[in-house]
Amino acid sequence: MISIRRISLAAFAAICCAASPVVAQTHPGIFISRAEGAAIRASLGKYPVLDRVVRDAKLTMDSAFSHPMDVPQPGEAGGYAHERHKQNYREMQTAGILYVITGDVRYARFVRDMLDKYSILYPTLGPHPLAGNQAPGKLFHQSLNEANWLLATAIAYDCVYDWLPLSERKKFEKNVFRPMADWLSVNQAKEFDRIHNHGTWATASVGMIGYVMGDTSYVNRALYGTRRDKTGGFLRQLDLLFSPDGYYMEGPYYIRYALMPFYQFAEAIERRQPSLKIYDYRGQILRKALYSAVETSFPNGVFPAINDASRTMAINAPEVVLAVDLAYRRYGADERLLGAAAIQNDVVLNGAGLEVARDLAKSATPPKMTLGSVEFTNGPTGQGGGLGILRTGNGADATMLLMKYGVHGGGHGHFDQLHFVLFDGGREVVPDYGFARWINIEPKSGGRYLPENDTYAMQTIAHNTVVVDETTQNGGKDAAAENAPAMRNFFDASNPFVQAMSARANDQYKGVSMQRTMLLVRDARLAHPVVVDLYRVVSDAAHTYDFPVHFRGQLIATNVRYTAHASSQSPIGSGSGYQHIWNTASGAAPEPLRMTWLDGNRFYSFISAAAGGDEVIFGRTGANDSSFNLMSEPLMILRAKAKSRLFASVIEPHGFFSEPEERSLDATPVLQQVRVLADGAEGSVIEVSGANGIRWTVMVSNTAPSATGRHHVEAAGNSYDWTGNFAVEGVKQR
């Protein structure tokens, strides 16, 4: 984790002890106001997204009205009662908001009737008996779900507050809201003060119900922790859970869930205690948190599956919709956020959502989410490595190259330093496998992580990075990996035609130093940007170096003269994930090695320098997968046995294929050759060449990064000179 002590102390001084008056109590006042409800009502028929969201909300309630209301006795996780209570709070929130928008008392009545049922049930409940080793709720097995319930219901209650008779409000507060808020913040004080997103859910829900009930004691507990000294509480969480640039250490898949309580509570604070200036807190850390999430996403809005993560979680998740709308309103109308909203095709129902829907409707064509290249560093001075993203192109057609060289990522971390992912042509073409989990599918180990998550998905060979001696980085040990983050080398996106990022990993394999430099090159003679990759491994002892490229789609052509293991197949190894890969074919590597595959409407060619003795293995996942848990996907491994080695390669997207149109163009690449011209302690020089007169010389420094250092390398009678971390000659920019 990062150290941010200085920052949090400063923040503490600025805010904790300041008087922060709560504005006069009006209802609704934490998420949507009467005026916003009226504005939405007046806008219906004008903004297509808003119309659809309101219509969907009404349909949800029509369906709810048509079924008997049920507030069952608590049950087990994932069972009927559990799901019913979840649906109940969602429906109450929807009903409350629709009441504010439409004024239709059926919606208010729905909230009241359901709260009535809860006010009978809740006082009868003790701690849930099936909590296991988690903090228990009462309605739910874990207090996290209880906080989810309270957060949504606080909004619902706020919406119907003025409509309810005082006697009803008293009953609900006495029987449900105060006991629940006390349960979360007093009985479960430890969980409440925890610096973790579960703690954020607890503080947000207690703070929000505090605002609605007009009880500042709950609010202050939520803001400053149970001891009111900011050793816990929402502000402390804002201090500690993000790196200074807003990056959430567990990765984009995890920030998604946390955005909901952070933004929901922040919005309530802004409305009820504007003097706190919560959106400006810690240098606008909430803005940075959202942007860091959005800025890691692929051009189609899907989050890269860094570490244990789903391959499909995307910015259209409701938590991100909330954060995008609120950030758009609170931090200024940013075209990139509007582009994100266009992908989301969804808004929240308050004034912020209305603004987004309105501005989306203003655009003749849907706004594009065009993001730039960006690096997220881990740790306040960047010593924890980072995550580099190079981008070129516009909107969904953009190309994105991501390299991971940050901290390990705790128990969810994968052993994948210097791993890369390539997104092009609307698809993740060199993919991350993500987690081995069929999430929430009961017959697949209860929807939890599968054994293959440990034995395959976390292992180094499941990624696009070099594996030494068929073993996983840091021996596959979390603790060792946590202590050995990769190191940033340089990141330079200043020239849109030649962008580069470089990192080192010297502590993943004993006695082996690794430096990877990846470039994204646009040459006017090529239809698409090209990935250039210089992966340098150095050791005093001989090792087996496996350089894998995972892909999807169909292998189209290769110049490898392989032996197909066509009538009998066995795994390529016996451990470290190798046991899960069938050996489909193998052969000696030609010089240069070429492989073309088809993915979607485009061809991709991997072309690599190879040396005598190099071997190529074509594999497919699925071996030793007795429960059919793995996805069946192909990969290629370039295997070298050497002390040191520079893996020099390119990936060229090319051509077009449409099966329905029966059109195929340019199935062979323009680039033909990658040669290593020089490789030593001073620098590496490679040449990439092909048709159309293309001949690039790519020079990368292997010494400590310096933008001004001069480098001189001689090889085969030629000399190469450049200044700075890298240089590329021969790229035609127009």
Next chain:
Amino acid sequence: MISIRRISLAAFAAICCAASPVVAQTHPGIFISRAEGAAIRASLGKYPVLDRVVRDAKLTMDSAFSHPMDVPQPGEAGGYAHERHKQNYREMQTAGILYVITGDVRYARFVRDMLDKYSILYPTLGPHPLAGNQAPGKLFHQSLNEANWLLATAIAYDCVYDWLPLSERKKFEKNVFRPMADWLSVNQAKEFDRIHNHGTWATASVGMIGYVMGDTSYVNRALYGTRRDKTGGFLRQLDLLFSPDGYYMEGPYYIRYALMPFYQFAEAIERRQPSLKIYDYRGQILRKALYSAVETSFPNGVFPAINDASRTMAINAPEVVLAVDLAYRRYGADERLLGAAAIQNDVVLNGAGLEVARDLAKSATPPKMTLGSVEFTNGPTGQGGGLGILRTGNGADATMLLMKYGVHGGGHGHFDQLHFVLFDGGREVVPDYGFARWINIEPKSGGRYLPENDTYAMQTIAHNTVVVDETTQNGGKDAAAENAPAMRNFFDASNPFVQAMSARANDQYKGVSMQRTMLLVRDARLAHPVVVDLYRVVSDAAHTYDFPVHFRGQLIATNVRYTAHASSQSPIGSGSGYQHIWNTASGAAPEPLRMTWLDGNRFYSFISAAAGGDEVIFGRTGANDSSFNLMSEPLMILRAKAKSRLFASVIEPHGFFSEPEERSLDATPVLQQVRVLADGAEGSVIEVSGANGIRWTVMVSNTAPSATGRHHVEAAGNSYDWTGNFAVEGVKQR
């Protein structure tokens, strides 16, 4: 092929010798008129589809204007010159039509300038030297492409005819159009008179240029053949190339291409010789031809990959767009065609396309293409078997069950009698493999059929039908299969809750009779329609019967206690396609056998009665695939060794899964059991049962089909009585 002698003679008498005056010559007059062009111009900004199509056409021409015009010397198929000439005729057609719509002379000039270049090149050309064994063109290696060129260019010429000075017209006709029309209809008379879609391209193109030039000799040759006696020509092609219900014998993938010349020439005839009433010809055979194509399509518009066919060819192909628009105008505004047009999201640029675009814009929500159940018989009396399609549900959410029991299909035929395909939840969930071909991808055997088309895709095991003794139907011999069509048994879609189709195949395996009855059942206690399948094989000798179910997506659960071939894999057999399937796992079949897989957002469970000694094999395609030509897809095989056997099974779609939403519901099926209660010469009776009190009794007659025959079967002390071909008891309809 079918016999339709009687029909064609009648048609001949009615039309061939009748006087059929050509209407007064106005230009443009074969595809679009000046009035239609003006109407389109006046409609811009009103109908989104039309706007987009016009915008795209203009962009195409902007791009064409920005490059030097090139009319190169002829070259090889697929090479630059070949592709350039193809693009040239497309651009001329686009330019001509845009000239009529916009009046912008840049477009007319483009057509003139290009025709100028062709009028220099064409007179210098002889027969193309690379024709091989095909009829040669001059610009192209085969005359088919020459006809494509002439058809498109006839439209372009028609559009700019009045704008061109007489001298230019004379030049083009003398140097290009007449020589080309003569080449196609005189030099290549045999090809011209051929009853084949290549002949249709030739007649259509010659007839259309004849209309534009005002030369009825070409028109009459096109209509009635080179001998003007209707032994060849367009009308004869209309007589012979379709079954009486319009079904095109090679299947939907093939009719798609043929629709273009049929409809394009018909439209020209209708405009220039309306007295011919071409759209009414042979009982509106053109209408039937289009509908039979559209009606075989899946709810998403994709054509089933019957025989050698692409898995993705769909009704949005430009040929089908043309036919849908023209049929919509000429045969009346049919809501189903409008639904097809909504899927196409495309129109042609003439009055017909304008009508479709206008009516699409009228609909608040996009019209749905909701098709009913339908059977296409092969041969005039249905003795050639047929193709049965059961459907339920609306629009893209409909479920479609298709069974193939028709003629073999010539050299493109697959050995797949009684094969079925299931489409549900927007996907082809029990798929047809289609052809083994990466169409037009040069490195994959030049984009032609791959060896695996013969060794796998055509074989019986590649389909969802029983394989006897691990050998392919009819020994994999086309001639034998052509002489042994399957037989219709019955088809009854009268009850929307219980629809059934049944067929027999007694000549596919010597000494083995097969009858398959498939039902699509909707029960109010189930979320989705269920497939019920009774596949009865009868023999005097013991055989191995393999019952395969191909699927996509991920295997989720099975009750088979299998041995996973997890660390070494070999093919499940050595020939008949078996050599291409890896044996992933195998085990004894439990009673009943259950397997659940996930495909898209839905789970599917196959539940089958099994008998002692039955075996289950889980396989995956890709063995003996040394060139990576096959797609890697899973299947399950239920293997029985017996003399006779009733395979009784169901497929239940259930639940919901969304990985991005992390929601999973009902991953286990409602149905639990399938039991065979009785099976004999009189009939088969099975019971399907599950949760929610479901208990269906399904009775099927095994005697000759009769809607009124009474059946009585006794078994285990129970008696079962029903009238007609089948009966189902216990289905809750509401």
